[in-house]
Amino acid sequence: MRAGRWAAxxxxxxxxxxxxxxxxxVAALVxxxxxxxxxxxxxxxxxxxxxxxxxxxxxxxxxxxxxxxxPARPERICxxxxxxxxxxxxxxxxxxxxxxxxxxxxxxxxxxxxPWVPTVYGASLPNLEAVVAVRPDLIITRxxxxxxxxxxxxxxxxxxxxxHLVYYRERVLDxxxxxxxxxxxxxxxxxxxxxVEAANAALHPVVGAKTMAMMRVRPRAYRLHGDQNHVxxxxxxxxxxxxxxxxRNRSWSSTMSPEQMMTFDAxxxxxxxDSAADxxxxxxxxxxxxxxxxxxxVRNGNVLVLAKWRHWSDAGILGRARGIDDxxxxxxxxxxxxxxxxxxxxxxxxxx
Numbered sequence: 001m002r003a004g005r006w007a008a009x010x011x012x013x014x015x016x017x018x019x020x021x022x023x024x025x026v027a028a029l030v031x032x033x034x035x036x037x038x039x040x041x042x043x044x045x046x047x048x049x050x051x052x053x054x055x056x057x058x059x060x061x062x063x064x065x066x067x068x069x070x071p072a073r074p075e076r077i078c079x080x081x082x083x084x085x086x087x088x089x090x091x092x093x094x095x096x097x098x099x100x101x102x103x104x105x106x107x108x109x110x111x112x113x114x115p116w117v118p119t120v121y122g123a124s125l126p127n128l129e130a131v132v133a134v135r136p137d138l139i140i141t142r143x144x145x146x147x148x149x150x151x152x153x154x155x156x157x158x159x160x161x162x163x164h165l166v167y168y169r170e171r172v173l174d175x176x177x178x179x180x181x182x183x184x185x186x187x188x189x190x191x192x193x194x195x196v197e198a199a200n201a202a203l204h205p206v207v208g209a210k211t212m213a214m215m216r217v218r219p220r221a222y223r224l225h226g227d228q229n230h231v232x233x234x235x236x237x238x239x240x241x242x243x244x245x246x247x248r249n250r251s252w253s254s255t256m257s258p259e260q261m262m263t264f265d266a267x268x269x270x271x272x273x274d275s276a277a278d279x280x281x282x283x284x285x286x287x288x289x290x291x292x293x294x295x296x297x298v299r300n301g302n303v304l305v306l307a308k309w310r311h312w313s314d315a316g317i318l319g320r321a322r323g324i325d326d327x328x329x330x331x332x333x334x335x336x337x338x339x340x341x342x343x344x345x346x347x348x349x350x351x352x
Contacts, residue, residue, distance in 0.1 A: 044162040049174045061178055065149050065160030071137050073180045078136035080117060080126055080143065080152075082161060083107055084316030085175040089184040095134040097126050105308035106315075106322050131155050138179070165229040168317045169193075187350035192317050195343035196238045199324045202335035203239065210267035212241040212327070213297075214312065216253070217271065219278030222261075222286065226250030230313050234323045241268075241327075261291045268330055269297035272309035304330040 043049045043063035052067065053060035060069045079086055079093035086093055087110055097117040117130045125148055131139065132155055139158040143149065152158040159178050164171045169189050176185025212235060214225045225231040226247055235241050244266045246256070256264070273283045286292050297303050304326060306312075311319035312326075321343075328336045 041162075043160060043171075043174050046167055046170055048170060049159075049161070049177055051177060059178075059180070061159065063159045063174075063178070064144075064162050065141075065158065068153070068157050068159055070157045070159065070178060074138035076135055076137045077179065078117065078131055078134055078139045078156070080131075080139060080141040082140045082142075082164070082171065082175050082316065083111065084318045085164070085172040085185075086140075086179075087111075088172050088188045088316065088318050089176050089179075089181045091179060091181065094136060095131070105310045106319060126152070128152075128155065140175070140178070164316050165314070166233050168233075168315075168320055172317045184351070187347055188317060190350050191343045191347035192321055194346040195321055195324055195339060198339040198342040199328060199335070200239060202328065202332050202339060203241075206331050207241065207268065209242055211244040211247075211265060212268040212270070212330075213244050213247050213264075213266040214270040214272070215256070216309075217273045217279055217283045217286065219274065219276050220282055222256045222282070223253045224250070224256050224260075224264075225253045228253060234312075234320050235327070238320070239324065239327055258289075258291055261289075262294065264295050266295060266297045267300070268302045269295070270304050270306065270312075270326055270330060272306045272312070302330065 040047060041064045043065075050062040051059055052062055053069075054072070057072050058069055059072055060067060077086065077091065077093045078095045078097075080097040083093060083096050084107065087107065092111070093114060095115045095117050096111060097119060115130070115134060117134075118127045119125060120127055125145075126141075126143075128151060131152065136156040139152050139156050141149070141152060141158060141160055142162055142164070143152075144160065144162070149158060149160065161171055161174055169192065172188055173182070173185045176182040176188075214231050214235065216223045216225065224246060227236070227243065227250065230253070236243055244264065246260060246264055247266075273279055292298055306326065311322040315323070324339070325336055328339060
C-alpha cells in the first residue's frame, strides 16, 4: 500500500481503537498503557523473531507485537527503535526517534542527516505526521502500547523488538532477520564476540580479582550504577569484572550518601559527568571532598572520566562495543588497537 493510503488509514481508522486527539493534522491515540506483549514473545528476552512464511518480495515474521508481513528487503525503515542494530548491519534508516531528539553520542555523526521523529505525550507516542512524512515501508519500535502499535501499523508494517539492553546479540540478529540481512547480522555478532574475547584476554591479567564500578555525576547527586541492565550485562557479564560490595547490594542506579562513600571499595571506576553546569560543579565539589580520596580507585589513579557516556545508558551491540573500549582505556589502553583489529578481522572473514 502506498504511503498516502497508509496516511488515510491513520486518520480514518482512529475511531475504531479508542480516544483520539489531533496532533499536527494527524489523529493520534492517547496511550492506554495496555500491554501488547507477553514476556516470552518472539523478539523479547532471549527468544528470536520467527519467520513463518516467505514469498516473492515479502516475509511474514512473528515478533513481540504480533505477526506482520514485511518487505523482503525494506528500503525506507523508520527506526523508532533499533537504530544501533540497523547501523551494525549496514542499513541507514530514513528517520529515527528518541525522547530528547538526539541520538546517543556514538550515533550522532552517522545519522546527522536523518530526520527525527518527535514524541508526544512524553515518550509514549511518536508524532504520526512525522512518521507518515518519511514514507516508511517498515517501522521498528519498542513501544508496547497496544493503541500506538495499531496506529503505526496503519502507516506501514510495524515490528516490535524488546530487551535490547540485555539481549543485544539476539536483537541485532532479529533486525537482520526482519530486514533480510541475516548474514550481516551474524557477522556482526561474531565481530562482537571476538572483541569480547580479545578484551578479556587483555584485561584480566591486569585486573585480576580487583573490583570495577560505574558512577554518574548529576546536578547535586552521585548515582552508582547497581546490578541493572544499563551497565551489568557488559561490565559484569561479557567482561566478567568483579562487583564492589555497594554494587552487589543494589539492584538499580541510586544516589550515594557520604556514609556510603566511606565504604565504597571500587578499585577501578568509570565516571560519567552530565553536561549541565550544576553537574560539573558537583563533580568539582566531589574532587575536593576528603571522603572521595579514600576510594581505592581515586587513591590509585584508576578513574576514567567520560565526556560522552550515552552508549552505556541506551545502546545496542555497537554501543556495547564502545563500552568495551572505555574499559580498555581505563585498564590497558595499549590493547585497544589490537583488540579492535582482532574483531574487525573476524568481521571481514565472515562477510567474504
